[in-house]
Amino acid sequence: MSPTVLPPRPGPAPRAAYVPDPRDRLAVATSIPFVVIHLAALVPVTPSVSRPVAYAQNNVVNTVRLLEAMRASSVRRIVFSSSATVYGTPQRLPITEDDPVSAQSNPYGATKVAAEAFMAVYHNLHGFDVTVLRYFNPYGPNELCEPETHAVPNMVQAALAGRPIPVYWKGVQIRDFIYVEDLAKAHVAVLPLEGLNYFNVGTGTGVSINEILDAIRGILGRPLRVDDLGERPGDVPAYYASSARLTAATGWKSEVGLVEGLRRTVAYYQARQG
Ligand SMILES: NC(=O)c1ccc[n+]([C@@H]2O[C@H](COP(=O)([O-])OP(=O)(O)OC[C@H]3O[C@@H](n4cnc5c(N)ncnc54)[C@H](O)[C@@H]3O)[C@@H](O)[C@H]2O)c1
Numbered sequence: 001m002s003p004t005v006l007p008p009r010p011g012p013a014p015r016a017a018y019v020p021d022p023r024d025r026l027a028v029a030t031s032i033p034f035v036v037i038h039l040a041a042l043v044p045v046t047p048s049v050s051r052p053v054a055y056a057q058n059n060v061v062n063t064v065r066l067l068e069a070m071r072a073s074s075v076r077r078i079v080f081s082s083s084a085t086v087y088g089t090p091q092r093l094p095i096t097e098d099d100p101v102s103a104q105s106n107p108y109g110a111t112k113v114a115a116e117a118f119m120a121v122y123h124n125l126h127g128f129d130v131t132v133l134r135y136f137n138p139y140g141p142n143e144l145c146e147p148e149t150h151a152v153p154n155m156v157q158a159a160l161a162g163r164p165i166p167v168y169w170k171g172v173q174i175r176d177f178i179y180v181e182d183l184a185k186a187h188v189a190v191l192p193l194e195g196l197n198y199f200n201v202g203t204g205t206g207v208s209i210n211e212i213l214d215a216i217r218g219i220l221g222r223p224l225r226v227d228d229l230g231e232r233p234g235d236v237p238a239y240y241a242s243s244a245r246l247t248a249a250t251g252w253k254s255e256v257g258l259v260e261g262l263r264r265t266v267a268y269y270q271a272r273q274g
Contacts, residue, residue: 035077044149048108059111067122077129084136085109094242097198123196131190136202136241140180141268156269159216164227171210176202176240179261182254189250202241203254215262
């Protein structure tokens with residue numbers, strides 16, 4: 001379905017409200033935002049394998065609670081943080097939004113597919129305006145996951161500490177690394193959209209882990225030690241996005257190139273280390 005864009009509204013600008021717990025129906029109802037940007041989730045993939053109930057409860061059931069709380073108020077628009085994981089192993093590259101959503105190999109991915117399905121239900125049944133953003137590989141400053149499972153912060157932190165950098169598949173895996181500020185801007189760009197929209201948010205360029213290592217090496221100006229961890233079963237060898245649909249609908253484009261994004265990321269972790 002092609003998205004339609006609302007004309008600018010007269011009157012006050014849309015308000016944003018931070019609701020720390022989406023189960024709190026009163027907080028959702030009384031904050032009366034114009035749109036909910038729903039980022040909350042249990043995110044690390046590996047623990048989802050041993051905690052499927054907790055992930056389903058938090059990422060799916062609590063998302064439905066949020067949608068119900070919105071229905072009870074006047075809020076009818078939501079932007080939902082989904083993931084490239086919904087595509088599973090892609091049949092072709094770049095991945096477009098018309099490619100099929102696939103069977104998942106871990107509970108985290110299944111929660112994203114299920115939550116997307118509920119977004120569509122609330123559009124079809126209750127007329128919600130829904131934009132699903134399928135993030136590719138976000139990176140940048142302020143990534144503070146514990147334990148850290150994402151490639152870029154792990155590589156940068158190991159490089160800065162002089163530790164060997166863990167690398168699977170000899171670094172040939174290809175991903176689409178999207179700088180966090182570009183990703184954030186995509187959320188702003190879609191705020192005026194009506195209907196039910198699905199967008200990939202990536203750069204459109206596949207980058208190998210070895211290219212990331214080369215860039216970090218160049219930024220630090222010294223050799224890096226690599227710990228070759230061999231093959232990791234279950235990894236998708238390559239994926240990257242076409243975000244042409246998002247660009248056509250909103251004008252959004254990723255702006256921060258890989259080396260500049262990594263330079264800012266390295267500077268952030270250097271400052272944190274003191
Ligand atoms: N980081 C990635 O690589 C990536 C990729 C694709 C999609 N996403 C999605 O983007 C969103 C944000 O991810 P992130 O990387 O910033 O992860 P994050 O863990 O830093 O942020 C998620 C936040 O949600 C909060 N949260 C979880 N359940 C909650 C609840 N019931 N009530 C209130 N707060 C709750 C957590 O405390 C945490 O602060 C998530 O929906 C995630 O699935 C992330």
